Amino acid sequence: MIAYLRGAYTELTPTAVLVECAGVGYSVAISLTTYTALSGQKEGKILITEIIREDAHLLYGFATAAEQDLFRHLMTVSGVGPNTARIILSSYPPHELTSIITLGQIEPLKAIKGIGLKTAQRILVDLRGKLPALEEDASPATTIPTTTSRGKKVQPLDTTTPQEAVSALKMLGYPEASAQKVVRELIASDPTISVEELIKQSLKLL
Known part of the structure; x- marks a missing residue:
């Protein structure tokens, strides 16, 4: 291995x-x-x-053991496969996802594409109390991403950003036409959005 x-x-x-x-x-x-x-x-x-x-x-x-540990825990939840776990980890960084699970916040999980009410409930029920190493630093998820990146420090948009974002969304299983539409809308609302933030916000809207 x-x-x-x-x-x-x-x-x-x-x-x-x-x-x-x-x-x-x-x-x-x-x-x-x-x-x-x-x-x-x-x-x-x-x-x-x-x-x-x-x-x-x-x-x-x-990149970190914390993210890998969360991935492995997510994989133990019924209905969560590796690609779904990767989408969840793409939506929230480890410390924020840990806070969401620790505090039983179901709405942020439901906001992730492909995570319905039942799956979100299973994640909370199955994983709460099982992340001791991460829960020590958990705090309320008060910075859950919204549909824009206003007020955040981001890199200026370059010509490769839309294509890179659409390509990433396609790799995650989303239709190209839908990905292009959402990416265009997000760029129109915030022309300075970074590719990382663009993908994160697209995952909330697709």
Whole structure:
């Protein structure tokens, strides 16, 4: 079992990183949280969780042990697979998601695409009290993202941002036409939005 990979990040997108180790390239699926952490780095260490199926051998990567631990806990909840867990972790950073679960806040979970009332309830029931290492630093989720990024420090929009956001949303399973529509609307409301924030807000609206 692969515990981690250390090497050069030869390609990095909001949903995946290609890590070259000893001449071998490993395609690793990542969340938006890990993408943000790896941005600007040329090489490093990324923690790995393997998902082995009959038709696929998938690698999911994490910049921190806290995010990896949350991913593994989410996977124990009925109805939450690896892609859904990745979408959840792309919507909220580890400390904020931990606060949501610890405090039993169901609305932020329901706001995530693909998470209905029953799944949100199962996440809260199954995981509350099971995140001791993270709950120590948990605080009320008072900064839950809204539908815009006004007031936040973001990078200026460049010409690749819309395409990168749409591509990431497609990789997460959303129809291209719907992704393009939401991305256009968000950019129209905030032309300075960063690609990370653009994807986060799109996940709330799709």
